[in-house]
Amino acid sequence: MKTAITAIKVQNLSKTYVINKQKQKVLDNINLEILPGEFILLRGDNGSGKTTLVNLICGLQNPDEGSIEIFGKSPKDPQAHLKLGTMLQRAKPVEGLTVKETIRLFQSYYPKPFELGDTIERSRLTGKQNDYATSLAGGQAQSLYFALAIVGNPDILILDEPTNNLSVEARANFWKQVREFDRQGKTILAISHSEQDCDEIADLVTRELRLSNETGDVDIQEFPRYQALLNYCTELEAAANVKSESGLQGNAASTAQSDPGSFSLKAFWGQLYVELLQSFRKVDTIVVGVGLAIFAGFSIEQNTPDQFQSLLAASLAALVIFVCVSQFGLKIASERDRGWLKLLRITPLSFTTYVAAKVGNFLVLASLMTGLAFVSGWIASQFSETSSFMWEPWMFYLSFILVLGVVPFAIFSFSLGYLFKTESVSWALLALLAIIAVSFGFDISPLLPQPWIADVVLFLPTYHYGQLVAWMGEIELEGIFRFDGYHWIHILWLLWWTVVAGMFARWVYRREQLSG
Numbered sequence: 182m183k184t185a186i187t188a189i190k191v192q193n194l195s196k197t198y199v200i201n202k203q204k205q206k207v208l209d210n211i212n213l214e215i216l217p218g219e220f221i222l223l224r225g226d227n228g229s230g231k232t233t234l235v236n237l238i239c240g241l242q243n244p245d246e247g248s249i250e251i252f253g254k255s256p257k258d259p260q261a262h263l264k265l266g267t268m269l270q271r272a273k274p275v276e277g278l279t280v281k282e283t284i285r286l287f288q289s290y291y292p293k294p295f296e297l298g299d300t301i302e303r304s305r306l307t308g309k310q311n312d313y314a315t316s317l318a319g320g321q322a323q324s325l326y327f328a329l330a331i332v333g334n335p336d337i338l339i340l341d342e343p344t345n346n347l348s349v350e351a352r353a354n355f356w357k358q359v360r361e362f363d364r365q366g367k368t369i370l371a372i373s374h375s376e377q378d379c380d381e382i383a384d385l386v387t388r389e390l391r392l393s394n395e396t397g398d399v400d401i402q403e404f405p406r407y408q409a410l411l412n413y414c415t416e417l418e419a420a421a422n423v424k425s426e427s428g429l430q431g432n433a434a435s436t437a438q439s440d441p442g443s444f445s446l447k448a449f450w451g452q453l454y455v456e457l458l459q460s461f462r463k464v465d466t467i468v469v470g471v472g473l474a475i476f477a478g479f480s481i482e483q484n485t486p487d488q489f490q491s492l493l494a495a496s497l498a499a500l501v502i503f504v505c506v507s508q509f510g511l512k513i514a515s516e517r518d519r520g521w522l523k524l525l526r527i528t529p530l531s532f533t534t535y536v537a538a539k540v541g542n543f544l545v546l547a548s549l550m551t552g553l554a555f556v557s558g559w560i561a562s563q564f565s566e567t568s569s570f571m572w573e574p575w576m577f578y579l580s581f582i583l584v585l586g587v588v589p590f591a592i593f594s595f596s597l598g599y600l601f602k603t604e605s606v607s608w609a610l611l612a613l614l615a616i617i618a619v620s621f622g623f624d625i626s627p628l629l630p631q632p633w634i635a636d637v638v639l640f641l642p643t644y645h646y647g648q649l650v651a652w653m654g655e656i657e658l659e660g661i662f663r664f665d666g667y668h669w670i671h672i673l674w675l676l677w678w679t680v681v682a683g684m685f686a687r688w689v690y691r692r693e694q695l696s697g
């Protein structure tokens with residue numbers, strides 16, 4: 182007996198890896214139809230391909246052959262992500278956020294999430310909600326991952342070795358919560374090596390899948406609950422057919438959900454809020470960014486107004502690029518290393534919303550730094566008899582250029598974080614510091630084997646950004662750096678860079694999805 186109603190449909194699925202320079206078929210022609218409300222226990226020896234199957238179902242990897250559908254949608258379709266809640270094996274929580282803030286962030290990704298209190302209670306994190314997520318003990322961290330998996334009220338719960346690190350009591354509690362989900366008719370796919378777990382959930386399991394290490398094949402064992410569920414689904418399907426034939430089918434438009442693949446304002450605010458929280462909780466950002474901005478402002482006392490204007494504009498431009506890029510690139514690289522980005526990709530958070538929130542964070546930081554520099558310049562002038570600081574229009578224009586001109590760097594550093602590991606991004610940032618210095622007039626031609634290499638700088642966005650700053654800030658650094666008069670070329674060049682950086686970031690983001 183077969184039914185067309187399926188939660189997860191896997192057809193002729195194969196996946197091959199190159200392991201030790203040899204091709205190895207981890208999954209070979211797997212066929213499987215999981216009914217809504219099923220409880221599947223996925224077992225197999227280490228390396229038999231269980232996590233690979235989960236990654237494929239979540240759309241984190243692409244199959245070599247075959248297809249997967251989540252309620253009729255491809256796992257890459259954002260609509261499918263609304264249905265999935267997943268606990269991954271190797272994902273660590275993000276730094277600088279408490280348990281409550283982390284759960285709130287995930288709430289913002291979904292249209293109808295569970296209440297915060299409800300989620301905390303279900304995942305047994307009461308009393309821990311104000312602790313930093315990274316400070317949780319192993320078992321509590323597992324509870325947080327469980328909270329993140331369920332907060333979107335998903336129809337399908339995927340649990341990859343969820344009871345690792347849990348005490349006997351915590352393990353029993355965990356399965357109690359899962360039991361509650363099972364009662365609500367959710368589809369559950371759980372991986373476990375533990376005999377204790379298998380005993381605990383024996384009465385829930387509808388089918389046990391055992392992946393073979395040698396053949397990449399799957400052995401399926403059915404339990405009585407499966408037959409009952411299959412009968413129920415078949416009856417449901419027959420009733421639905423009668424309904425549609427008699428024209429009683431509901432209006433499809435009324436049940437259609439908004440497309441989570443597009444920009445979501447709710448997710449944008451949620452993401453922007455935590456980005457800002459994380460930035461302000463990073464001591465190095467506060468010390469370097471705020472400290473240097475204030476220092477630049479206070480330099481008015483030692484300079485004439487013209488010198489002050491030039492120095493302030495040049496130092497702020499370099500500072501804004503460096504602090505923002507380091508914040509961005511290093512943060513993404515670290516989130517990627519922790520497996521956090523993988524967890525995000527299973528949610529309905531779209532690329533556009535994610536990047537927009539990151540750029541928003543960037544703009545707020547840059548605005549604060551420029552604002553602080555001017556305010557501290559004004560404060561310094563109040564205590565000085567010689568200084569003649571006055572609020573003038575160039576300050577507004579300069580701030581505008583400083584803040585908006587930095588957007589292509591924000592998007593570019595997003596890609597850096599995706600391409601390199603944390604240590605490599607640090608090296609890339611040092612290189613960036615050198616490029617900024619050269620773009621702002623530091624003469625390196627005596628060090629170069631060919632003098633024309635110095636001209637490459639004319640093609641770099643840092644040079645054009647510097648020129649726009651020189652234009653607005655009226656920079657006149659004697660024989661070093663001054664505006665060349667071609668403001669349109671610099672504006673167009675930066676716009677072009679923004680488009681290129683955006684396309685590059687999108688490619689890097691997608692490439693990461695494919696490599697899993």
Ligand SMILES: Nc1ncnc2c1ncn2[C@@H]1O[C@H](COP(=O)(O)OP(=O)(O)OP(=O)(O)O)[C@@H](O)[C@H]1O
Nearest residue numbers: 198199200207225226227228229230231232233234
């Ligand atoms: N991205 C990858 N590139 C190359 N080989 C991989 C990759 N991911 C997994 N493998 C290999 O594929 C095989 C299956 O891995 P997978 O993690 O799916 O197994 P598993 O059944 O979940 O194992 P465990 O029980 O230890 O978690 C292993 O030999 C693993 O080393």
